[in-house]
Amino acid sequence: MRSRDWPPSETSPLLSSPRDLRADDVPATPSPTSPDPAVIHVSRADLVWILVGLWSPVFLGALDGTIVATLMTPIGNYFNKSNQASYIGTSYLLSVCCFTPLYGRLSDILGRRGAMLLGLTLFGAGTICCGIAPSMETLIAARAVAGMGGGGIMTVSSVTLTDLVPLKQRGLYQGLANIMFGLGSGIGGPLGGWMNDTFGWRSAFLFQIPVLAFSFVLVLLKVSVPISQEVKNQSLYSKMRRMDFAGSATLAITIGCLLLGFSIQSSESLPWSHPLIYGLFITSAVFAVLFAAVEAWWAPYPVMPFHLITQRTPLAVCMSNFFGSMAAFITIYNVPLYFSAVRLNSSTDTGLHLLPHSIALSTGSVFAGWIMRRTGKLYTLTLVSAALAVCSSIQIAMWSENSSQWHLWVDIVPQGFGMASVITSTLIALIACVSKTDVAVATGITYLFRTTGQVLGVSLSGTLLQSILLSKLRQRIHGPNAEEVISFPSRVHSTDEVKLLDPVLRKLAIESYADALRVVFICQLVLNVLALLSCTAIQENPLP
Template sequence: MEGIDRTALAPADAARVHESDEPETTPLTSTVDDAKRAAAFDAPSTAARSGHVLASATSDAARDAAARTRARELAAASARQGGVPASEPKPEHSRGVAAVFAGLLLAMFVSTLSETVTATALPTIVGDLGGVDHMQWVTTAYILASTVMMPIYGKLGDLFGRKYLFIIALSIFIVGSATCGLAPSMDGLIAGRAVEGLGGGGLIILAQATIADIIPPRQRGKYMGLMGSVFAVSTVVGPLLGGWFVQVTGWRWLFAFNIPLALLAIAAVAFFLTKPVRRDDRPPIDIGGMMAMAVSVSSLVLATAWGGTLFPWISPQIFALFALFFVAAVAFVLVERKAKEPIIPMLLFKNRNFVVCTVTGMFIMLGMMGTISYLPTYFQIVEGLAPEQAGLMTVPMMAGVLITAVGTGFLATKTGRYKWMPIASCAVTAVGFVLLSQLTVGTPLVVTGVFLFVLGFGIGLGQQILVLIVQNEFPHAIVGTATAANNFFRQIGSTLGASLVGALFTSRLTADLAAKLPHVDNINMNRITPDFVQHLDSGTRAIITSAYSDALVPIFLYVVPLLVVGFVLMLTLKEHPLATKVNHTGHPGDTV
């Protein structure tokens, strides 16, 4: 927003903001910061000059002088390339920042809810539609489609603006939800979930990038914190809401429920987010990169989803999928190095903060999803809780996430300091996993809840701040691409976490039961359900619950070394000042 002080901007009063009639003159410090971050991403000739100057700078004064020169070059280059010159006023801002933000939260809510709401409803859905052998695909189809689409949405948003892309993603999500709700068979439901994923893959990415379009980094922390709270709420509400719909209205309303929320999000974006600034040129779309990435991601997701379930981990099918992943990943890197507008620019990985934030985010999500995936079943089998009670046991964890995600966002906005947050996140999260590794069959539920709260407290410390740090590292022209790349690797971490923990758990449980129940041959892991265990005689039930606990609980310690690595990496993080202005120079971003 031009001509206004954003430091006091808040969702409640942002709708009253008007654009100044005078063009904005970007403060020198903001211009210098933006120039430094943009140096590696401009036209080759300009980047070469900047790279030489910045590389030779050995003092703060020299770097500042070089950055000022760089800023002037950027403005001239932007004018030559058809961008919006810094001396011209930005596109008109509307009064709807609060309305747009509400729409973004709704979009994020339906996206994250769709990943958790089917968990408690799947047995009922399978009983209605049949196809128990394909039940896993209800989840896999969504994860696969959404993971592939994340970087694509991020790049297209940077190239063409996010408003219409957001509406398209929401529309695709609505079509997928309607298809699921009307599905006459399991195949139809799986197809609908894939369509949902094609749209859902863009909702979180575009929401986070749109906030970067309209809110400067210094003020963005509190908004990102509120976005993090949506994740916490939807993770808890999803299974509970799924159980309620199954019992009261029927499982098809799980998907119909998404439609009005998505329509409200479309209305907010359509009416309050203005049209993007048009680029004079027509940028090329990286089709080759998209195809190579789709093949590599699909191979990895399928290998981790099928390994240990449909096929043994040591089998020709799984080996072939991992080999295809490796070949496609190498091809993707080669294509991206030559592409004019790469989906994931390789230069992102030359930025230290991007690398450490992305790797640490992967490790945190790997541990988190491994925990969330198996703890509810643990509570049902080991503690004998009902499904609804097992779902409520995740509330302490998400309460911890909610408190720290929102709190760190507001602290970052108020103080401008953030380096300590992801460092503390790794440390506290590691403590949480160590505590969980001490669980036994007789551990009181209150104590378990405290352990989960500590884990959630640690996760929330870094969940959204890592995204903010990444966005603050790069020029606004590629902030969507950087955000999408960061979330893309987080999603990979989530997928690997659920799969690897599942593989380790299944292997340990099978071996333990074979040793403790030698008279039982060919133990079918699919039969060990909460209902099955509760109907066994007390002696056999005690053996199975003990084996289940012994198989799962020690795995939590396996995550700790990854978090220690993340802790060390975060110590190398450079705490750059959070910019106080959004610089739209040469960028087709959206405004309000």
């Protein structure tokens, strides 16, 4: 692409720029002080305010994720529907999975500011509704609305940063963004637990609104990245063709029906042969085929181009991100349950146990970037990082009533550190193996596999947990009123009520939770092993 062709045409990738100049288009030795023509130049003060506006919702999104992971148990207890608590995380992640791929194209149509404001509005509206939700069903729906904006916040902030920061400084700013994300993840657990114990769980949602309003004003006033003239002059129909609505819709139905089939079978104790259950699975399979057909032959700008994921390294990166994200979110959503249901800790103590994991997430990403910059290599780093996650999963699966406090605090750290490093190194491996024109699309595919893995990890682990828990309770609790005790939501299905049971029943309930969670953690171990095996297929390419 020549510099006179900037802004990009409709067929140009979102993140392509005059950095892709051919060798004969520029002097052989450009001046080191020459400004990067791809960058929108703003003053230092304006850049600071823009970064505050972009990163504060990123920080809040990370904070919100760990807050909700900590509060799932108290919220389930409040509504006496602990068996539906996993839907709180699933609904949000499913929305993120379906709407994130659309925001890249949407930011070309509405502009960076318009797309960011849309994401902030949806995330804020959903968060407000979460804080005032009168029922579990309303709360789950509100989390889905928040997810429609949450995915866009992460995507558009990253794209806008690329518009404003020179390429040679991009790594530094990405490191700062990762620190903000890690900080939000780190304090979200203990903050959510403290707010629940002090003010109630609703306050953990409502306190986010002033921060979102502040960010909205900053983005509205400061973010000004012009839309390319060619896109601006296009008809509405041409602009809308850039959005893969059909692909996103068929993907949403595929994943949604699959998750509902597993979740309803577990929560409602329906047999696998029930028409509703196999009907949902058949619908999921049909729409999976339709999704593949849409991406291969219909969508002019598919969210998952098959010509990329059929290559060796992109496929290996996608698979490692998929399995690794499933394992990571099983950790985030089930470790707090272990401390609340098995150790009977308070919400504050439960949240604090996520703090080392969150710190490891931010430091793992920075460490991977530093190693790759120093060595120019990533293959060994990727395998060692994935192996760290496997070792952590082994330790977590071995937790028992005899485990020392030292293990309960430290064993989770290698999972966060290793998986953050894997996510970072595999993204660089992907960028290094595809052409410059495919970088933006390939990066979007990795986010799609990550979010799909996240939503499946949360939902399927919740389904497995409930199924095994119910089975173990029926094995252990006998007598004329046994089924009433087992199935009544405000008894053993509420971890707060477990503390109030008589000592014999409490011991049986705790043992059942421990057995169910151990199976979940073993599944997490299997997923981390699959992620490690996927990483072995990644090719080592020179890093510029």
